[in-house]
């Protein structure tokens with residue numbers, strides 16, 4: 001199986017395993033969607049790590065498979081591909097991408113669907129589709145521009161160039177750079193800390209920020225206030241405020 005979901009201590013690891021470069025063929029794309037939806041619904045999954053293994057995150061869509069495709073096949077396939085990655089982006093829980101080695105094309109687009117990206121110091125990210133006469137087709141033109149800004153996104157998409165970990169950090173494309181051997185450990189620790197947090201409040205925060213990026217300010221403010229008011233009905237809110245009042249400054253933290 002090219003993609004698995006391993007769950008332990010509240011963290012679900014969505015693991016790509018299609019040697020040598022985790023090229024994302026149709027079967028892998030469809031499996032990512034299935035497991036992202038599973039992770040979204042499982043109550044024993046409170047945070048997710050997307051991981052490609054020690055050597056590579058994913059070198060993109062499977063060029064050898066794509067080469068055999070014609071325009072009509074791609075018209076039929078393109079939406080399913082976007083939906084596969086959107087399923088990851090729509091997981092209503094914190095998602096951390098553990099980026100080792102290459103995250104190119106669809107690989108970078110998959111990492112963009114996470115809330116956070118931890119990159120190894122040898123990581124290389126980019127959207128090289130232009131070198132194939134294409135553009136990103138799995139959400140990259142939208143998510144990359146939203147994350148790092150339109151001109152920086154256009155630089156990477158127009159040129160197809162790869163950026164190393166330090167430049168990716170400076171661009172805001174990744175959030176943390178760690179020694180390559182520690183990527184999964186650090187990403188999982190981050191996810192595990194978030195998994196200890198108030199699940200509904202985390203879901204509310206993610207949905208409010210993400211919806212706000214996709215709509216007008218009034219609608220975004222409406223989403224925020226509905227979630228804010230709704231959270232007053234939760235035990236986490238009771239517990240959090242009680243802890244502050246009764247325990248003072250040393251009150252419990254989850255991060």
Ligand SMILES: CCCCCCCCCCCCC/C=C/C(=O)SCCNC(=O)CCNC(=O)[C@H](O)C(C)(C)COP(=O)(O)OP(=O)(O)OC[C@H]1O[C@@H](n2cnc3c(N)ncnc32)[C@H](O)[C@@H]1OP(=O)(O)O
Nearest residue numbers: 021023059060061062063064065066104105106128137138
């Ligand atoms: C009927 C339906 C059919 C549907 C089919 C398609 C579905 C829809 C898909 C739509 C996707 C749209 C959005 C995404 C687009 C893309 O991602 S386009 C691809 C972007 N990625 C790239 O351009 C990277 C290509 N790879 C490289 O540049 C290099 O391989 C590398 C990553 C820089 C590593 O170089 P190096 O270390 O020198 O290793 P190599 O020898 O090049 O590679 C090792 C083997 O891995 C194979 N490989 C690498 N990348 C891919 C890939 N993307 N697809 C397929 N295979 C890949 C490479 O061929 C080598 O294989 P072997 O020679 O057999 O060892």
